[in-house]
Amino acid sequence: MKIIENNETKGVLYMLSAQELATALNISNVRMKQILKDRNLDFLRKRENGKIFVPHSTVGILLKEKGQEIKPEILSNFILKGGTGKSVLNVNYSCWLAERSLNPILLIDLDGEACASNMLLKEQENLDNLVTIYEILKNNLQIKDYVRETKYPNLFILPARMKALKSERLAGGRNPKTLLRKHMKGLAQRFGSIIFDMPPTLNSLTVSALLTISKLVIPINSDIFSIESLYLTLDELKEYAEEYECSIPEYYILMNKFQSNTIASSEAYKEITKNFGDRLIPTQLKFSAQINNSVNNGKTIREGCARELRASFDEVASYITGTKNNQELAQ
DSSP: EEEEOOOGGTBSEEEEHHHHHHHHHHOHHHHHHHHHHHTTOOEEOOOTTOOOEEEEEHHHHHHHHHTOOOOOEEEOOOOOOOOEEEEEEHHHHHHHHHHHHHSSSEEEEOTTTHHHHHHOOOOOGGGGGGGOOHHHHHHOOGGGOOOEOOSSSTTEEOOOOGGGHHHHHHHHHHHHHHTTTGOOSSSSTTTTTEEEEOOSSSOHHHHHHHHHOEEEEEEEEEEEEHHHHHHHHHHHHHHHHHHTOOOOOOOEEEEOOOOSSSHHHHHHHHHHHHHHGGOOOOOOOOOOOOHHHHHTTTTTHHSSSHHHHHHHHHHHHHHHHGGOOOOOOEE
């Protein structure tokens, strides 16, 4: 058990209050607190008011004993178009989560171009020894056994290299509903969130990932091709979900590389607002050479961009996680 100061809880994610967990387990709040203390399970207590909050790891232990399970959030930034910043967003969102979560975060790189892996892997990493999704499928391995630490604390990765492009040979013809899931055993017990980075194409792996995720962010630029790709992405997603009897993930639309002083951005914003309403994330990420420079230098938005851009990304990430509506721990 750890006593925490008020400012230590700012931005912490994936915490339940003792009362919320007691309700889920159908026991009294008093009994819940007694179990935490008697069994020496991890929890946090705010010094100034004594309120108790329980991390993902403890919640998982207690729910499992009741025959229930805690499911990590599985998500991705994805659209059927290149150049919209998918990998950059996935990397930065993963790092943002890792800074705030009490539980490890995992990025699974399915893109043979390996942009996310190149940004996240440690410089001294031996690239010849990396196990990618290709080896996972070829040798029927479990992802949990081959994740690697990144250069950022609390963030892990199943990396990609160019050989991952050969994965389609192994994945073709398999049921996409179970293709990735059968290799994800044990991830829910270890990671608070799982992020997929995917190429902008529909192959067996990307379809499987889209049928696996619980939340999708569709980044678009302010051009007609991005808007067409948005509609195509949603149409394809709905068709695959219907074919394989899955629910489509909760999805949001992010206007990326936004230029408020251009007619194209203005018109795109009006169309998306009209047709998608509250699916549109209210904060836009503005076009900035700082982001490209950060990527080229192997840095995140937080490390390489000005305060305004960092603040905008914080707003977007908070909106995606829903922490804008869950502020009790930080108060």
